[in-house]
Amino acid sequence: MCGLAGLFLPRQANVVEARLDAMVGALRHRGPDGQKTWVSDDRRYQAGFARLAIIDLETGDQPMVESSGSNARVLMGNGEIYNYVELRAREAGYRFRSEGDMEVVLPLARRMGPDFVDVLNGIYALALYESEPHRLTLVRDRLGAKPLYWAKTAGGGVLFASEIKALFASGLITPAIDEAAVSSYLAHGYVPAPDTLYKGVRKLAPGHRMIVSAEGAISIERYWQPAPDQKPLTHPVEARERLLELMRDAVRLQLRSDVPLGALLSGGLDSGMIVALAAETLDRPLHTYTVRFEGAAVDEAPLAAEVAARYGTTHTTFDLETADVGAQLPSLAWYADEPLFDATLLPNYLITKELAGSVKVALSGTGGDELFAGYPRYFPKPIEQAYVRTPQFLRQHLIEPAIRQVSPMTAWQLARVRNLGGNRGAYLFEHSTLFPPPMRTLIGNRALPPDSRQAAAFDDFVRVAPSTDLQTGGLAAEMTTALSEDLLALLDRTTMAAGVEGRVPLLDHRLVGAALSVPESVRTPGGHAKALQRDIAREFLPSAVINAPKQGFASPVAAWFGDELGSQALRILTRRETLARGWWTQGGIDALFTDVNRHGARIYALLMLELAIRIHVEDGSHDTAPTAGLAEFAEAA
Incomplete structure (x- = not known):
């Protein structure tokens, strides 16, 4: 790159x-x-x-x-x-x-x-x-x-x-x-x-x-938009064979390099399949890398090690300590330019720095959830489906107003379920809302309310869903929204910050078209997330990986903000000049910090926004990343 x-x-x-x-x-x-x-x-x-x-x-x-x-x-x-x-x-x-x-x-x-x-x-x-x-x-x-x-x-x-x-x-x-x-x-x-x-x-x-x-x-x-291929893949066997064929060819093409190459291995299906297909193509051991978090509730390192052992990779596990977080966040805000709410920014960056000493190209499993429907939001809960069937008059005029008096957040969650019936794009949009209206009220937000541009970002749902199914429309919409703006932006910034090229074989455009041509009934039969992908992976990955529940490459943000790091973040977010913008209040930020287990991701999102403004607008630091850590930014607040 x-x-x-x-x-x-x-x-x-x-x-x-x-x-x-x-x-x-x-x-x-x-x-x-x-x-x-x-x-x-x-x-x-x-x-x-x-x-x-x-x-x-x-x-x-x-x-x-x-x-x-x-x-x-x-x-x-x-x-x-x-x-x-x-x-x-x-x-x-x-x-x-x-x-x-x-x-x-x-x-x-x-x-x-x-x-x-x-x-x-x-x-x-x-x-x-x-x-x-x-x-x-x-x-x-x-x-x-x-x-x-x-x-x-x-x-x-x-x-x-x-x-x-x-x-x-x-x-x-x-x-x-x-x-x-x-x-x-x-x-x-x-x-x-x-x-x-x-x-x-x-x-x-x-x-x-x-x-x-x-x-x-x-x-x-x-010039291009995600859409199903003209020929639908309606039979499970046909779908498995075609998608595996395209995965193999995508990995083959993306192994082309004149410098050493490795892979990020999380222990999940996506990165595991990339490692398996790369290993069967290469005539030398593949370098693989995993990160483990201090204070994390989930540790996928053992699953990653099992995949690495199966394919004889040269495997490294990197341990991330909480102390690294405060030291690195300001420089990451500089690299990112725009704030990214995704707290895996830091572990991705640190693991890329680790592998940069050995390889200059890293294969990633990014995109598997968008291809094979791996997120819970693609599968409405039974209570949500039942609520949709409740008469509209009862929902809007009795149930929601009563609940709003007790819990505005619960009332908002019920109200968004109305979109399940005919506008799944709006439902997915609401599912991805970081600060929904009740949360904006909580923090005292006076910024402009969401406008039509935000909903328009999901127009690909409206374009694709009528000719296929609601789930496929949702996948297409996310491929040009959250996938590019969050996951791919994160991969680009973290790899480029370390002088490494990140590659994404699962997002070969041929594979995208084929995956979208698979109907929901074949992709996720019985409402089982990634069922088709699991079938494809059975001959390649250990049963422990195949049967493991989706855990994601999560960061323990609640643990990060529970101690000294939380005090530093609080000082930065409640600086006089920051509060004067009117985007949140002292009381609103205090409310978030009273429950970091619930609001850790929101605290992190606001902190990255504030750091981006401090670094790129107020300080005008365009030439080099700041060397100061979060403690120094808090001292200057």
């Missing part, structure tokens, strides 16, 4: 200089193997790149420049094109200057125009500049594994970069918070694309491309 940054100026705009070296410097952690810039003669295109060398270590430097007379085509790509070997073979008439994966985009784009993305299999963020007709094309991969941000400058130029901090480092835009985005974050635990936490900064959504013309006109279109 790498980091890219640049500035495109329309022909009529005044020429301005981006602090290109500073932009690239802000991305150095993404590309520690070398940095390079390219500027057009008229200075209307300024590009910089930080490289993490994975394939073609000698000649794969970027930006890649192809010149023909007065015309220059300049390519930068963050990520990997996994099927580059096959694509290069199809472009036999092109004179390649490297042995790498990214260069194949140049002949493809010349021959196919913007539709070249249709033949790519990979994770990527691309920037292609053509001096004639002076045009910039930005592309983000189908599921958003690689980030790409952009912003307009005062003079009409377009800044773009792999991370938001690089945009700020340009000196052409000023960091400021978008309060509507804060409301989105409180709703979801992330800010859905195309918005970000910061005013004027946009993220290119997954599966989208953006073209900026010579006159500065911007067009953005969606």
Whole structure:
């Protein structure tokens, strides 16, 4: 993986200089193997790149420049094109200057125009500049594994970069918070694309491309969306065989690397299958890594060790102590740019730092729950189903008002169940709400209420569900919301912070289409989560892994905030300047801390939001991650 940054100026705009070296410097952690810039003669295109060398270590430097007379085509790509070997073979008439994966985009784009993305299999963020007709094309991969941000400058130029901090480092835009985005974050635990936490900064959504013309006109279109294949997989045997075939091929392609490679192993089905299929393909032992948490109620390390022993991997278990949390959270807030409510950010980062000494590529099982329906919210509880059948008049005018007097949170939970009947997308949206209305009241939130943009993030449910089933619609919706904004963002930031490339074989787009073509009755017969995946995995994984309940890669946040770390977080969240924003009150924060077992995740989410604002807006730390820990931030509060 790498980091890219640049500035495109329309022909009529005044020429301005981006602090290109500073932009690239802000991305150095993404590309520690070398940095390079390219500027057009008229200075209307300024590009910089930080490289993490994975394939073609000698000649794969970027930006890649192809010149023909007065015309220059300049390519930068963050990520990997996994099927580059096959694509290069199809472009036999092109004179390649490297042995790498990214260069194949140049002949493809010349021959196919913007539709070249249709033949790519990979994770990527691309920037292609053509001096004639002076045009910039930005592309983000189908599921958003690689980030790409952009912003307009005062003079009409377009800044773009792999991370938001690089945009700020340009000196052409000023960091400021978008309060509507804060409301989105409180709703979801992330800010859905195309918005970000910061005013004027946009993220290119997954599966989208953006073209900026010579006159500065911007067009953005969606080139791919998660949808079932045309041929449904309605028979269990057919579904198992087809999905296993695609898993095998995805792993085969993603094992292509010129540097050492390993895998993150949690002890669950998803990462276990990746390790099993990789081990049967490789002719050498695979390096595998597991993290164990101090104070955690669940320990999957024994299951991971069982899988590792079965496949003869070189296995390492890393122990995370509570003391590491306070020392690392501020720097993680810097790496993440936008706050991520997911508390597995820290263990993922620490385990990646651990493996960085041995490997530069890490396979991850991310995406399995979205492919095979692994989350409880896909399976309404019997009491919820019974409540839907209760007459509407009784629900809305008697039951809910009475319960609201005793427990607003319970009343809200009952009210959202109404959506089960005809709008499962809204039900899933409400299930993912981090601070629902009763919680906003509790903390004294006066920020803007949730708006239509937040519900619109789940439009893929409305698009897919009518032609399939409610569960499949929910899976498709989450693939372009929580998957990209939380899980894939987390994987990108934590691996890139350690100079490691994270790969996600289960999110090969061919596998996604096939998995969505499986009906709910085959995917989860009898309402059993991941039943189809368990059947596929039986010949590969120990029975203890197959039969284990879903536990997830959870962090013991309640234990984190129960002692000194909690005191530090409380001081940071109740700083005078922080309370003055009106997003929460002293009493509201105190209420959360009275029950950290219940509200630990919410405390963590607010803390990461506050750290992002302190670091990126108030302190303006764009060049390097802060060295101060949480204790120092609390002292300065």
